[in-house]
Structures are given as structure tokens and as C-alpha cells.
Amino acid sequence: MVQKRNPSAPHARPKPKKTEAAQPLASPAEPKRRGRPRAYQPEVALARALDVFWKEGFAGTSLDDLSAATGMNRPSLYGAFGDKRELYIKSYEAYRDRARQRISEAFAADLPMREMLERIYAIALDMYLSGKDGPRGCFTVMTATSEAVFDPAIRNLVTTGLVETDRFFARIFKRAQERGELAASADPQVLSHLASATLHTIAVRARARVPRAELDAIVKGALDVMCGKPG
Amino acid sequence: MVQKRNPSAPHARPKPKKTEAAQPLASPAEPKRRGRPRAYQPEVALARALDVFWKEGFAGTSLDDLSAATGMNRPSLYGAFGDKRELYIKSYEAYRDRARQRISEAFAADLPMREMLERIYAIALDMYLSGKDGPRGCFTVMTATSEAVFDPAIRNLVTTGLVETDRFFARIFKRAQERGELAASADPQVLSHLASATLHTIAVRARARVPRAELDAIVKGALDVMCGKPG
DNA sequence: TGATTTATGTACCGTTCCGCATAAATTATG
DNA sequence: CATAATTTATGCGGAACGGTACATAAATCA
Numbered sequence: 001m002v003q004k005r006n007p008s009a010p011h012a013r014p015k016p017k018k019t020e021a022a023q024p025l026a027s028p029a030e031p032k033r034r035g036r037p038r039a040y041q042p043e044v045a046l047a048r049a050l051d052v053f054w055k056e057g058f059a060g061t062s063l064d065d066l067s068a069a070t071g072m073n074r075p076s077l078y079g080a081f082g083d084k085r086e087l088y089i090k091s092y093e094a095y096r097d098r099a100r101q102r103i104s105e106a107f108a109a110d111l112p113m114r115e116m117l118e119r120i121y122a123i124a125l126d127m128y129l130s131g132k133d134g135p136r137g138c139f140t141v142m143t144a145t146s147e148a149v150f151d152p153a154i155r156n157l158v159t160t161g162l163v164e165t166d167r168f169f170a171r172i173f174k175r176a177q178e179r180g181e182l183a184a185s186a187d188p189q190v191l192s193h194l195a196s197a198t199l200h201t202i203a204v205r206a207r208a209r210v211p212r213a214e215l216d217a218i219v220k221g222a223l224d225v226m227c228g229k230p231g
Numbered sequence: 232m233v234q235k236r237n238p239s240a241p242h243a244r245p246k247p248k249k250t251e252a253a254q255p256l257a258s259p260a261e262p263k264r265r266g267r268p269r270a271y272q273p274e275v276a277l278a279r280a281l282d283v284f285w286k287e288g289f290a291g292t293s294l295d296d297l298s299a300a301t302g303m304n305r306p307s308l309y310g311a312f313g314d315k316r317e318l319y320i321k322s323y324e325a326y327r328d329r330a331r332q333r334i335s336e337a338f339a340a341d342l343p344m345r346e347m348l349e350r351i352y353a354i355a356l357d358m359y360l361s362g363k364d365g366p367r368g369c370f371t372v373m374t375a376t377s378e379a380v381f382d383p384a385i386r387n388l389v390t391t392g393l394v395e396t397d398r399f400f401a402r403i404f405k406r407a408q409e410r411g412e413l414a415a416s417a418d419p420q421v422l423s424h425l426a427s428a429t430l431h432t433i434a435v436r437a438r439a440r441v442p443r444a445e446l447d448a449i450v451k452g453a454l455d456v457m458c459g460k461p462g
Numbered sequence: 463t464g465a466t467t468t469a470t471g472t473a474c475c476g477t478t479c480c481g482c483a484t485a486a487a488t489t490a491t492g
Numbered sequence: 493c494a495t496a497a498t499t500t501a502t503g504c505g506g507a508a509c510g511g512t513a514c515a516t517a518a519a520t521c522a
Contacts, residue, residue, distance in 0.1 A: 032489095032490070033489080033490085033497090033498075033499095034489070034490055034491080034496080034497045034498060035487095035488070035489055035490075035496085035497040035498020035499060036487060036488040036489055036497085036498050036499040036500070037488070037489065037498085037499075038498090038499065038500095039499075039500070055380075056290075057288070057290060057376075057377050059287075059288060059290035059291040060290040060377070062478075062479065062480085063479075063480060063481085064478080064479085064480095072500090073500070073501060073502085074480080074481075074482090075481085075482075075483095075499090075500075075501080075502095076499070076500060076501085078480095078481070078482080079498090079499075079500095080499095083480080083481075084480075084481095133381075134380045134381060135380065137376055137380075141376055141435050142376045142377070144435045144436070144438050144439045145288075145368055145372055145373045145376050145377075145434075145435060145438050146288050146291070146373070146376075146377065148438055148439045148440070149286075149365045149366065149368075149438055149439075149440065150364075150365065155439055155440060158439045159439055159441070162435075162436065162439065162441075187452065187455075189452070190452030190453070190455060190456060191456075193432070193449045193452055193453065194425065194428070194429075194452070194453055194456060196432055197425070197428040197429050197431065197432035197449075197453065198425075198428050200428065200431045200432045200435050201424070201427060201428035201431045201432070203376075204372050204375045204376060204393075204431050205375070205393065207375050207376050207379055207380055208375045208379045208380075208386055208389045208390055208393065209379070209380065209386060210390070210393075218424045218428075221418065221420070221421030221424055221425070222421070222424065222425060222428065224418075224421060225421060225422070225425060225456065225457075226456075263520075264467090264468075264519080264520085265466080265467050265468060265519075265520055265521080266466080266467035266468020266469065266518075266519055266520070267467080267468050267469040267470075267517060267518040267519050267520095268468085268469075268518070268519060269468085269469065269470095270469075270470070271469095293508075293509065293510080294509080294510060294511080295508080295509085295510095303470090304470070304471060304472085305510085305511075305512090306469085306470075306471080306472095306511090306512075306513090307469065307470060307471090309510095309511070309512080310468090310469075310470095311469095314510075314511075315510070315511090
């Protein structure tokens with residue numbers, strides 16, 4: 001497994017080709033596909049694939065696992081998403097999309113700094129601890145510690161994910177500073193890295209089945225330091 | 232790869248059996264082994280195996296990889312260390328031993344708090360960024376995010392590793408507090424988790440090839456928060 | 463020296479791996 | 493209806509996988 005490291009990607013499926021101009025836009029309204037209809041919904045299949053990758057990691061997941069999880073057989077999988085690596089990348093993108101959406105929802109809620117952070121960590125922990133066979137941790141952290149080193153494309157995705165999270169936290173701290181919720185002397189950049197670090201440590205520990213109470217306590221302690229102890 | 236999760240370990244090699252009492256202790260002095268002599272040194276082989284696991288992860292490493300790295304053929308590997316999983320466990324223990332030793336050396340140096348922490352992180356980053364094919368990150372973090380969930384024995388090792396590191400940091404902060412280097416109001420437990428979190432975040436980022444300067448900056452920022460900004 | 467013990471090296475086992483070739487199935491189009 | 497387009501389903505091929513049987517080699521012990 002060591003020597004075969006050629007992220008060549010010959011697979012490129014032509015997009016459905018929207019020949020008709022300007023769809024009504026409201027309904028995706030498949031423009032009448034030509035051949036035998038799909039037996040799967042791409043997004044659902046991708047979510048199932050993500051579940052497996054998230055649980056087992058890239059190297060620990062076989063195409064048969066993916067086939068079983070998605071209900072698609074291998075050739076269909078290949079036709080729909082490309083090879084295992086491409087499917088992993090698409091799964092990771094789906095994961096990031098989901099995370100980004102939840103995060104921006106939380107940001108839009110526009111709560112006081114500490115409450116917002118508390119909510120963010122609660123959302124994160126819900127994700128990290130979900131999974132019926134055991135806690136899943138953070139997919140970005142898992143990908144970083146495994147595939148990112150030797151696969152440039154995957155590494156770029158991971159880097160983007162890490163940076164996005166840093167920036168998101170930094171925005172929170174800056175906003176808090178503008179509102180006077182945070183001392184002007186505080187450095188939002190530094191705090192954002194600490195906030196990310198807290199995310200990473202609870203992701204790692206979650207994967208080692210550290211119970212939620214303990215993770216909550218770690219978050220609380222970190223917030224006490226970052227936001228100042230309340231009361 | 233999903234369904235076979237039986238960490239059964241039939242292999243149990245009887246310890247070398249120190250029949251003679253109270254060796255001179257200074258020299259390990261092999262008490263004359265009986266058959267054909269080994270062509271390998273167990274510790275060296277284990278270190279090589281660790282190198283591979285550390286780089287590729289458990290699932291990403293094949294017995295052939297290990298064979299090539301150690302110079303031992305598969306039957307010898309099996310005879311010496313048991314199956315792949317046992318070898319992984321022994322590699323991890325070797326890793327922990329090494330880490331523990333460096334850490335306790337640093338602790339014994341008995342420096343002021345900030346300098347001691349700086350040294351710890353420098354040592355950690357040296358480890359995380361070493362490896363000629365790319366940064367290796369932290370083996371505990373890698374193991375936590377991969378094997379720890381479903382393998383109880385490995386999970387125990389990881390948990391021990393995490394707790395040991397937490398405790399080590401806590402000791403540093405307590406000592407600093409006793410010496411008046413750290414405010415009495417500070418919570419050594421909380422700070423120790425933050426210190427570990429910083430370790431984890433730089434381990435994750437190292438694996439994503441974030442350059443050392445950036446990691447150093449993250450450490451510096453975290454130290455500013457934990458120790459108070461100097462100057 | 464011969465028996466015993468331990469380690470090595472070769473070669474193989476059955477399984478699983480990924481990817482694909484090919485045929486059957488199901489739809490739209492002409 | 494026939495044809496083209498597209499997906500599903502079966503199953504093969506060759507490689508890699510983890511693990512082991514067996515013969516050989518090298519040491520000690522009697």
C-alpha cells in the first residue's frame with residue numbers, strides 16, 4: 001500500500017447538459033433523462049458513503065462496504081462518482097457543505113459571544129458523537145491525519161476546511177470585540193486558533209470514546225479562558 | 232473490512248524467561264539463547280515498524296511494507312511480534328515510551344513555566360514534522376482517530392496516552408502556581424486541557440503540511456493566553 | 463557427533479481488493 | 493416498432509492482502 005501513490009483521475013463524467021435554456025428554476029425538473037432511470041438518489045448515496053468513510057477511514061473502507069451502504073453495486077458507484085478516491089473527495093465535500101451550513105446558521109443567529117460559542121461546540125459535539133456504532137469524530141481531523149499528507153488534492157480540501165473554521169471563529173471574536181463583549185486587547189486571531197484547537201481536541205477525544213460530560217467540561221474550561229469566566 | 236472486528240489475540244510469546252536470578256543489571260547480557268541467533272534487533276525492528284505505521288496508519292500499512300522496513304520476512308515478524316495488530320500495539324507502546332522519556336527529561340530540566348512549555352512544544356513539533364517523506368504528526372492522535380473507536384485494547388492505550396499528557400501539563404501548571412509564576416486563580420486542569428488541545432491542533436495541522444512557522448505562531452499565541460503575554 | 467532448539471526463507475493458502483468487460487434492463491426518441 | 497441512450501447486474505481478472513506450512517540454516521546441549 002506504500003508505493004502506489006498516483007492520484008491520477010481519468011474519470012470525468014459529463015454534466016447532465018442543460019440544453020434547454022433557463023429552467024423555471026424553482027423545481028430542478030429533470031429535463032427527461034434518456035435511458036434507464038437511476039435506482040439511487042445521488043445525494044443520499046453520497047451521504048451513505050460519507051457515513052462509511054467517516055467511520056472507517058479511507059484505507060479501512062472497501063468498495064464492497066460502500067456498495068453495501070449505498071445499495072449501489074460497484075460499477076454503478078464507479079459510474080456515478082468515479083473511483084474510491086474521487087468518491088472520498090466528494091464525500092468530504094458533502095461533509096464540508098453540511099458543516100458550513102450549520103455553522104453559518106449558528107452565526108446568523110447572532111447571539112452574544114459566549115452563547116454563540118457554546119452553541120457551536122454543542123453542534124460540533126452532536127456531530128462528533130453521532131453514529132450508531134460509535135462516535136465518529138471530525139471528518140476533517142480524520143482526513144488530515146490520514147490522507148492529507150500524501151494526496152495534494154485532499155490536502156487542499158483539508159487546508160481549506162481548517163482555514164474556514166479558523167476564520168469563522170475569528171469573525172465571531174472580532175464581532176464580539178466591536179460590540180465590547182471582548183477586551184480590545186484580545187487577539188481574535190490567537191483566540192480563533194485556540195477555539196479551533198478546542199474543536200480538534202474534543203474531536204480526537206470523542207473518537208477515543210471519552211464521555212460527553214468530560215468533553216463538555218473541556219469546552220467549558222476553554223470558554224472560561226477565551227471569554228473570561230462568567231459571574 | 233467493516234464486519235471483521237474480532238481483536239482476538241491467540242498469539243502469546245513466552246517472555247525470554249529469566250531463569251537466572253539477579254542479572255548483574257548493567258549489561259542485559261543475553262543468557263545464551265538456544266537456537267539459531269536472530270538476524271534482527273527487536274528494538275530496531277520495532278522502531279522501523281513504528282515509522283511505517285506512523286506514516287501510513289494501521290489500515291494503510293501492509294505486512295509487506297513492514298517486512299521491507301524491518302528487513303524481516305513475514306514469518307519472522309509474526310514469530311517476533313505476533314500479528315499485524317499486536318505489532319501495531321507494540322509499536323505504539325514504543326512510541327509512548329519514547330515520548331514519555333523526552334517529556335520527563337524536559338520536566339526534570341526545571342525551567343520557568345513559559346520556557347518549559349516552549350521547550351515541550353519544540354520537542355513535539357520536532358517529532359511531528361520529522362520523517363523524510365513528509366510530516367508524521369502525532370501517533371496518538373492518528374491512532375485515536377482511526378483504530379481507537381472499535382478496538383478496546385488500543386483505545387485503552389490511547390486514553391492512557393491522552394491522560395498522561397494532560398496530567399503532565401497539569402503538573403507543570405501546578406508547580407508554576409506554587410512558585411508564584413502563575414496566578415492563584417488559574418485552573419491548572421483547565422490550562423492542561425488547553426495545552427493538550429494546542430498539541431493536538433498542531434499535530435493535525437502538521438499532517439496537513441502547514442509550515443512550521445505557522446505552527447510556531449499558533450503555539451506562541453496559545454502560550455500568550457495560557458501564561459499571560461510577556462513584556 | 464547427533465539431537466534439539468530457534469530463526470530464516472520460500473512458497474503457498476484462501477480471501478479480499480479495485481476496476482472493468484459484458485450482458486440484461488429500462489427509458490426516450492424517431 | 494426499432495434504435496439509441498443510460499443504468500443495473502453478474503462476474504471475471506489480476507493484484508494485493510494477512511497469515512501459515514514447510515524445508516533449511518545456525519546455534520546450543522548432551
